[in-house]
Amino acid sequence: MNIPKGFKFSGLHCGIKRYRKDIALAYSEKECVTSGFFTTNAIKAAPVLHNIQVLKENSENIRALIVNSKIANSCTGEEGLQNAFKMAKITAQKLHIDSRSVLVASTGIIGIQLPMEKVEYGIDAAVKKLDSDVISFAEAIMTTDTTVKISFRKINVPQEVILLGIAKGSGMIHPNLSTMLAFIFTDAKIPFYTLKELLKKSIDKTYNMIDVDGDMSTNDMVLMFCNGAANVEIKEKTAAYDKFSRALDEINTELAKKIVSDGEGASKVIEVRVANAPDEATAKKVARSICSSNLVKTAIHGADTNWGRIIAAAGSSQTFFSLEMVDLHISDGKEEICVFEKGKSQAFNEENLRRVLSSREIFLLLNMNTSNSSATAWGCDLTEKYIQINGRYKT
Amino acid sequence: MNIPKGFKFSGLHCGIKRYRKDIALAYSEKECVTSGFFTTNAIKAAPVLHNIQVLKENSENIRALIVNSKIANSCTGEEGLQNAFKMAKITAQKLHIDSRSVLVASTGIIGIQLPMEKVEYGIDAAVKKLDSDVISFAEAIMTTDTTVKISFRKINVPQEVILLGIAKGSGMIHPNLSTMLAFIFTDAKIPFYTLKELLKKSIDKTYNMIDVDGDMSTNDMVLMFCNGAANVEIKEKTAAYDKFSRALDEINTELAKKIVSDGEGASKVIEVRVANAPDEATAKKVARSICSSNLVKTAIHGADTNWGRIIAAAGSSQTFFSLEMVDLHISDGKEEICVFEKGKSQAFNEENLRRVLSSREIFLLLNMNTSNSSATAWGCDLTEKYIQINGRYKT
Numbered sequence: 001m002n003i004p005k006g007f008k009f010s011g012l013h014c015g016i017k018r019y020r021k022d023i024a025l026a027y028s029e030k031e032c033v034t035s036g037f038f039t040t041n042a043i044k045a046a047p048v049l050h051n052i053q054v055l056k057e058n059s060e061n062i063r064a065l066i067v068n069s070k071i072a073n074s075c076t077g078e079e080g081l082q083n084a085f086k087m088a089k090i091t092a093q094k095l096h097i098d099s100r101s102v103l104v105a106s107t108g109i110i111g112i113q114l115p116m117e118k119v120e121y122g123i124d125a126a127v128k129k130l131d132s133d134v135i136s137f138a139e140a141i142m143t144t145d146t147t148v149k150i151s152f153r154k155i156n157v158p159q160e161v162i163l164l165g166i167a168k169g170s171g172m173i174h175p176n177l178s179t180m181l182a183f184i185f186t187d188a189k190i191p192f193y194t195l196k197e198l199l200k201k202s203i204d205k206t207y208n209m210i211d212v213d214g215d216m217s218t219n220d221m222v223l224m225f226c227n228g229a230a231n232v233e234i235k236e237k238t239a240a241y242d243k244f245s246r247a248l249d250e251i252n253t254e255l256a257k258k259i260v261s262d263g264e265g266a267s268k269v270i271e272v273r274v275a276n277a278p279d280e281a282t283a284k285k286v287a288r289s290i291c292s293s294n295l296v297k298t299a300i301h302g303a304d305t306n307w308g309r310i311i312a313a314a315g316s317s318q319t320f321f322s323l324e325m326v327d328l329h330i331s332d333g334k335e336e337i338c339v340f341e342k343g344k345s346q347a348f349n350e351e352n353l354r355r356v357l358s359s360r361e362i363f364l365l366l367n368m369n370t371s372n373s374s375a376t377a378w379g380c381d382l383t384e385k386y387i388q389i390n391g392r393y394k395t
Numbered sequence: 396m397n398i399p400k401g402f403k404f405s406g407l408h409c410g411i412k413r414y415r416k417d418i419a420l421a422y423s424e425k426e427c428v429t430s431g432f433f434t435t436n437a438i439k440a441a442p443v444l445h446n447i448q449v450l451k452e453n454s455e456n457i458r459a460l461i462v463n464s465k466i467a468n469s470c471t472g473e474e475g476l477q478n479a480f481k482m483a484k485i486t487a488q489k490l491h492i493d494s495r496s497v498l499v500a501s502t503g504i505i506g507i508q509l510p511m512e513k514v515e516y517g518i519d520a521a522v523k524k525l526d527s528d529v530i531s532f533a534e535a536i537m538t539t540d541t542t543v544k545i546s547f548r549k550i551n552v553p554q555e556v557i558l559l560g561i562a563k564g565s566g567m568i569h570p571n572l573s574t575m576l577a578f579i580f581t582d583a584k585i586p587f588y589t590l591k592e593l594l595k596k597s598i599d600k601t602y603n604m605i606d607v608d609g610d611m612s613t614n615d616m617v618l619m620f621c622n623g624a625a626n627v628e629i630k631e632k633t634a635a636y637d638k639f640s641r642a643l644d645e646i647n648t649e650l651a652k653k654i655v656s657d658g659e660g661a662s663k664v665i666e667v668r669v670a671n672a673p674d675e676a677t678a679k680k681v682a683r684s685i686c687s688s689n690l691v692k693t694a695i696h697g698a699d700t701n702w703g704r705i706i707a708a709a710g711s712s713q714t715f716f717s718l719e720m721v722d723l724h725i726s727d728g729k730e731e732i733c734v735f736e737k738g739k740s741q742a743f744n745e746e747n748l749r750r751v752l753s754s755r756e757i758f759l760l761l762n763m764n765t766s767n768s769s770a771t772a773w774g775c776d777l778t779e780k781y782i783q784i785n786g787r788y789k790t
Contacts, residue, residue, distance in 0.1 A: 043710030043718050075706050075718065077739045110703020111740040218707050294689070298782050308505020311470050312613050315438030323438050323470065344472050345506040384779040387693050 002154050003132050004162040004187035006030050006229030010129035011140030014122025016070045016115060021140035023122035024067040026185065027095060027130050032225040033189070034062040034103070035196045037203055039220035045074030046084040047104040048221060054088070054100055059192055062225060063101040065183060066091045066123060067141050069168075070108040071115075072179065074218040083114045090120050094127040107143055107168065107179040107219055134166065141168045141181055144389060146262055151254040153247040157240035159232045161188045165251040169259040179219040182207060182255055188244060189228030194236050198245055199224050206252035209288065209377040210260050260378040265385030270300055272364045274314075275374045282319045283368075283375035289317030290364060291379030301381035303357035305350055307339045314366060327367040332359030342369070397549050398527050399557040399582035401425050401624030405524035406535030409517025411465045411510060416535035418517035419462040421580065422490060422525050427620040428584070429457040429498070430591045432598055434615035440469030441479040442499040443616060449483070449495055454587055457620060458496040460578060461486045461521070462536050463514060464563075465503040467574065469613040478509045485515050489522040502538055502563065502574040502614055529561065536563045536576055539784060541657055546649040548642040552635035554627045556583045560646040564654040574614040577602060577650055583639060584623030589631050593640055594619050601647035604683065604772040605655050655773040660780030665695055667759045669709075670769045677714045678763075678770035684712030685759060686774030696776035698752035700745055702734045709761055722762040727754030737764075 003009075011024040036055050038048050054062075066087050073080050084104050092099035106114070129136075138148035149167040154160060169180035190198070203222055234244045261269045272290045277283035290296055293313035299306050310328060314321075328340035335356055337348050356362075398404075406419040431450050433443050449457075461482050468475045479499050487494035501509070524531075533543035544562040549555060564575035585593070598617055629639045656664045667685045672678035685691055688708035694701050705723060709716075723735035730751055732743050751757075 040713070041707065041710040042712070042715055043706060072703070075703055075735065075738070075740060077719075109701060110707060111735070216711055218710060294781075301782065306504065308467070308470060311438060312436065312505060315436040315613060316611055317437070318435070320437055324472075340470065340506070343470070345470060382782060384782050386689075387696065387777060387779050387782065 001134060001150070002152055002162045003134060004164055004185050004229070006187055006227045007185050008130040008132065009134050009137040010126045010131060011133065011136030011138070012122065012125055012129060014125065015118040016068055021136060022069050023119065023126055024137040024140035025091070025123070025126035025130065026065040026137060026183065028063055028225060028227040030227045030229055031061045031063060031101070032227045033060050033192050033195055034223060034225050035059065035192065035199050037199065037222045039216040039218060041216045041218050043075065043218045045072055045106060045219040046076055046080035047073055047106045048219060049081060050084040050088065051103045051221065054103060058100045061098070061101050062103060063097045064091055064095055065103045065105065065223065065225070067105040067181070068114065068119060068122070069141050069143055071106060071112050072108045072110050072219050073106040073114055074110040076111065076113055079113055083116055086116060087119060087123070090123045091127070094124055103223060105181055105219070105221060107141065107181055110218065134164065138166045141166070143168065143179070144264055145170045149255050149258040149262070151251040153251055155243050155247050157232055157234070157243055159230060161186065161230045161232055161244065163247050163251055165255050167255040167259060170262040170264055179217040180207065180259060181220070182222045182252070184224040184248070184251065186226050187228065187230035188226055189233040190226045194234065195224060195226060198248060202245070202248050202252050205249060206256040209284070209375065210256050210379065257378055260380050263380035264389045265383040266380035267383055268300060268360055268362055268381040270362045270364065270379045270381065272366070272377045272379070273374065275365060275367045276370055277368045277373045277375070278321060278370045280373040280375060282321060283373045285317040285319050286314045286366065287375045287377035289313050290366070291377040294382055297379065297382035300357060300362055301383050303354050305353045305357065310364060311340060321368055321370065325369040327369065329365040329367070330356055331363040331365070332356045333361055333363060396529060396545070397547055397557045398529060399559055399580050399624070401582060401622045402580050403525040403527065404529050404532040405521045405526060406528065406531030406533070407517065407520055407524060409520065410513040411463055416531060417464050418514065418521055419532040419535035420486070420518070420521035420525065421460040421532060421578065423458050423620060423622045425622045425624055426455065426496070427457040427622045428455050428587050428590055429618060429620050430454065430587070430594050432594065432617045434611040434613060436611045436613050438470065438613045440467055440501060440614040441471055441475035442468055442501045443614060444476060445479040445483065446498045446616065449498060453495045456493070456496050457498060458492045459486055459490055460498045460500065460618065460620070461518060462500040462576070463509065463517070464536050464538050466501060466507050466509050467503045467505045467614050468501040468509055469505040471506065471508055474508055478511055481511060482514060482518070485518045489519055498618060500576055500614070500616060502536065502576055505613065529559065533561045536561070538563065538574070539659055540565045544650050544653040544657070546646040548646055550638050550642050552627055552629070552638055554625060556581065556625045556627055556639065558642050558646055560650050562650040562654060565657045565659055574612040575602065575654060576615070577617045577647070579619040579643070579646065581621050582623065582625035583621055584628040585621045589629065590619060590621060593643060597643050597647045600644060601651040604679070604770065605651050605774065652773055655775050658775035659784045660778040661775035662778055663695060663755055663757055663776040665757045665759065665774045665776065667761070667772045667774070668769065670760065670762045671765055672763045672768045672770070673716060673765045675768040675770060677716060678768045680712040680714050681709045681761065682770045682772035684708050685761070686772040689777055692774065692777035695752060695757055696778050698749050700748045700752065705759060706735060716763055716765065720764040722764065724760040724762070725751055726758040726760070727751045728756055728758060
């Protein structure tokens with residue numbers, strides 16, 4: 001694995017969880033220009049409120065990120081806010097940096113206060129262990145995740161620049177109600193407003209396309225840290241910018257898909273591509289509406305050939321389009337079956353479609369044959385296991 | 396059961412389904428003033444398009460309603476439209492009435508043409524069997540429903556007026572993606588615009604409060620038929636109007652709750668009341684957001700005490716409210732437990748809450764303590780059985 005210059009990581013178990021790692025630290029030797037995007041939930045967890053405040057005042061001087069899992073520090077009132085601030089303060093003290101240069105993230109159960117003694121012990125140990133241990137960092141931010149989610153790219157622009165992304169999240173229906181955290185670290189130098197726009201565009205194509213119907217948890221955040229240690233500046237309207245932007249999209253797409261395929265109880269990944277839509281907003285809404293339909297998810301889980309549900313879900317996206325123009329193709333990546341063409345159902349072999357739908361990866365292509373906008377969304381199937389996991393989360 | 400004067404019903408098996416009843420007919424001896432509300436899905440099934448057209452031209456002269464189950468006649472193109480028209484035409488011929496006075500409804504699988512020979516045979520038989528057989532009518536419109544859904548009220552204004560409601564629907568997540576049909580028959584006389592407003596208001600408080608996040612099937616409809624046979628006119632701004640309106644709300648609430656409690660695989664009914672909200676729109680959005688959260692649904696299914704999910708779902712409703720004012724109470728109708736007060740989690744006995752959550756009926760009260768708007772929504776839990784039913788619907 002390639003780690004961007006000047007960053008160090010650690011992750012360990014400090015006792016918030018019973019056995020697994022539960023505290024993670026990222027540190028930069030140089031100040032980072034940092035951009036953050038946060039949950040749109042009306043209720044924002046304490047670390048979210050903390051970071052919004054810090055980034056408002058100090059977005060070009062960030063040095064560290066401290067994360068805990070198991071407890072969300074959400075709906076925890078004034079005490080929760082103070083605890084988020086304490087996490088930043090303790091981290092800053094141990095690292096001998098300014099407390100306003102530390103960001104905080106939490107994920108887990110809502111409505112419970114953090115065990116601050118354990119957290120303090122954890123931060124101390126995490127500072128001492130700082131190294132290149134990205135995997136421990138990635139492990140320590142997991143909740144119901146079954147695997148770490150890491151993605152990186154090395155590009156030459158022309159000097160070498162590295163982008164490293166680490167995420168967690170495994171909620172299958174509302175990825176964001178089961179908190180999604182994504183952190184991107186790079187040694188490129190990027191001016192704040194360039195970074196902000198770059199990150200926003202990338203999020204809209206990736207994490208927001210697994211975020212069905214706008215639901216978000218109280219703790220969601222995407223943070224991107226640029227410490228400039230590679231001595232390359234990424235400026236707009238340059239070839240370097242395009243290359244960097246592509247690498248960032250690739251990382252975020254990879255992480256978004258990892259989140260989806262680690263969906264709670266998921267057995268299949270569903271990719272929905274809406275092509276030739278009248279406009280991008282319609283393409284996105286329709287793609288997300290299909291991905292978020294419980295009826296589509298269960299039908300695909302059971303390899304049920306009831307493709308009408310896909311069309312109905314497209315229609316329920318509160319958009320307008322002409323059914324007479326629509327084609328629907330279902331594929332497993334090898335064999336593609338057209339079930340609907342220009343508004344008419346097509347004859348197909350039921351057994352073949354059932355075989356296609358039995359694949360681990362299902363590709364739905366809804367061609368609107370209208371204009372040239374398109375969008376892709378990702379989801380997973382809805383299984384009995386999801387019910388079991390989520391009926392017994394806290395207990 | 397009381398049947399409004401001048402209406403006759405029948406329902407029987409004509410062979411669209413393998414064994415169960417699949418065709419239903421309602422007939423009025425007098426012309427009905429009729430109002431209809433239809434799916435907002437961009438894709439509308441043939442019978443929906445047919446009815447919209449008929450009601451546009453002839454809403455004061457409706458005489459009959461023909462319904463089939465098992466096949467939705469949706470995404471069936473020109474042939475489907477012709478078949479919907481044929482259903483009306485055949486019904487009209489057998490009843491010796493105008494074909495523009497017949498409404499049509501279908502529910503079932505999308506993308507398949509109706510077996511018109513069987514349908515024609517069924518209509519003929521249904522006309523011959525017309526009688527007071529409301530139960531057969533209610534049975535014949537069922538798909539995954541496990542029980543008939545009928546509700547009626549007799550009121551004196553001062554003459555006797557009867558309202559009879561018959562519905563089907565059992566989709567648990569998006570009640571409307573699994574088609575919802577509701578038909579209300581009354582022998583009151585109501586001017587068209589009064590009826591339309593009355594029905595709209597009632598739908599907004601009832602069926603639309605089990606319609607989560609705006610998703611609707613391609614076939615949803617609510618129709619209300621008033622034949623005036625009781626010789627009473629319901630006029631606006633009268634005591635009779637208020638009484639009638641109340642009775643209509645009661646019927647629709649009862650039917651809406653029956654749909655929810657017959658949710659596919661459902662084991663529990665969840666009632667969410669949002670009280671003292673800043674405005675009605677916020678109250679409705681928050682109540683529906685909680686009811687439609689898969690995480691809330693599964694937690695309640697498993698009697699998991701993770702109440703933070705309820706708060707998070709409230710926040711994700713794309714509304715603005717102050718968490719510091721919010722209380723959350725969870726009840727089984729007998730014991731009420733306060734888990735969150737004025738933005739702070741409250742100490743409670745875990746065992747007690749688990750016992751409350753084990754009830755068949757769960758009542759959530761989110762008090763916003765802000766102003767005086769309120770709303771109630773209904774949903775059901777999400778179970779392993781739902782997955783099983785919907786993974787094998789068509790097969």
